[in-house]
Amino acid sequence: MIVDDQQAAAAFLLDPASYGAIRPIEVIETHISRIFLTGERAYKMKRAVKLPYVDFSAPALRLAACEKEVELNSKTAPGLYLGVRRITREASGKLAFDGKGQMVDAAIEMVRFDQSKLLDRMATAGELTPALMSAVARMIVGFHRAAPTVHNGSGSSNLAGVLDINEAGFATSHVFTKAEIKTFAEIFRTALARHSELLDRREVAGKIRRCHGDLHLRNICLFDGEPRLFDCIEFNDQIASIDVLYDLAFLLMDLWHRGFPQFANLAMNRYLDEADDEDGVILLPFFLAVRAAVRAHVTATQVEEGSGESDKLIAEARSYFDLAKTFLQETPPRLVAIGGLSGSGKTTVAEALAAHIGAPPGARIVESDRIRKAMHGVPAETRLPDKAYRPEVSDRVYREMAWRAGLILSEGGSVVADAVFDRPADRERIEKAARSRAIGFYGFWLEADPLVLWQRVSERKGGPSDATIDILSRQLQRNAPQSNWQKINADRKLADAVAELRRFSQNDAPETLRTAS
Secondary structure (H helix, E strand, C coil), rough: CCHHHHHHHHHHHHHHHHHHHCCCCCCEEECCEEEECCCCEEEECCCCCEEECCECCCCCHHHHHHHHHCCCHHHHHHEEEEEEEEEECCCCCCEEEECCCCCEEEEEECCCHHHHHEHHHHCCCCCCCCHHHHHHHHHHHHHHHHHCCCCCCHHHHHHHHHHHHHHHHCCCCCCCCCHHHHHHHHHHHHHHHHHHHHHHHHHHCCCEECCCCCCCCHHEECCEEEEEEEECCCCCCHHHEHHHHHHHHHHHHHHHHHHHHHHHHHHHHHHHHCCCCHHHHHHHHHHHHHHHHHHHHHHHHHCCCCCCCCHHHHHHHHHHHHHHHHHHCCCCCEEEEEECCCCCCHHHHHHHHHHHHHCCCCCCCEEEEHHHHHCCCCCCCCCCCHHHHHHHHHHHHHHHHHHHHHHHHCCCCEEEEECCCCCHHHHHHHHHHHCCHHHCCEEEEEEECCHHHHHHHHHCCEEEEECEEEEHHHHHHCCCCCCCEEEECCCCCCCHHHHHHHHHCCCCCHHHHCCCC
């Protein structure tokens, strides 16, 4: 009867007459929901499923889940969620919205938005931009700051619970062999043991919060011109009460899986710029691996449901499975320093290079301009007065850069340091951050004709740099001793310069790129 009632409710939502409409209803299917699109509205119904991580087997459970979804998502997507509609069976036997009869199901009523504004669609269309991904990262930081802290067990036990759910999910599918799943689980348990101490420290520090829980590209949209999070995990508080960086990791993993490593790295860096959560950088490859494993077992579950696209789903599940193993491969940390005068393209090069340094999602960018702005308590785009660039202030900035780089390197993460670095003492300080820890160091000096520098600085708009023609002129007049880091010609297209840096920084003998000491 439960199945018959759900089928009847689905048929009711599929009937244009239920809404006083004429045109056919469009349907979007997921593994636990159906979304019916009509006119300016969308109606979302929970499937009558019972899985290791979700129970929608009874109408009352589905109604409660709908109500909780509206409550939670209204905070991150204001105006998108309109409320919950009860589907009732009237005395005539017909179904109706919010009638007087027995409730047979429930649906969430939402404003229908342009599906092309879903970030997964925008990714496919090549419409993602650095500005958009930066805005998304800032939005997630704000959401995490406001999310309630959860203290319900240690940080390591929290992740152990996720691994338990993953293993239970894999056990319901036949896409992967028992031997594969056993080996897969052992790799994850080993990685969890390696990170347990840090995970536990982060739980004590309040890093586990009631998060979104399902933060991939398909659950972010542009609504009223702004990025919005929607469709969070409402049905399982355990899944959504997680480390904030594990929440972020779903977005980063999704970007990486879709072939956008640079955007994954950019989103990570913009998030960390705002969140100041450097100690967690080393956890991100593990978090990305767990997220890929989640997608692998969820996709494999869809195969068991008899989808007509089983071959495609099997291939997709396999791709996530293999990606998870890739994320868990140990990668030695590296420090890459990029120096040069204003206009030489340091920041552009650093952002293009960082995704390819260290373990996914790539290196943490330690940028002098952003650190200087943070020291003065202003957003990165805010212009600072000249006094903020006095030598004693710059000395503090470079010391902070070396300290942050050392912190990340000590934990096993990789760093790209971006600054002018025209003073030998500053170059020596950043080198020491790597050398004192026996970590590979690569120093690059971007060289460009003064006319090229002048043109780039004069045409620059936005961003954290306050460099002007006057500042560039003073840099040129100082005639600072030329860096003996590896020289890179920056007169050409910066993409060519990045390609050269990638070849050098993948060298297994970084000693050749050290400043003599």
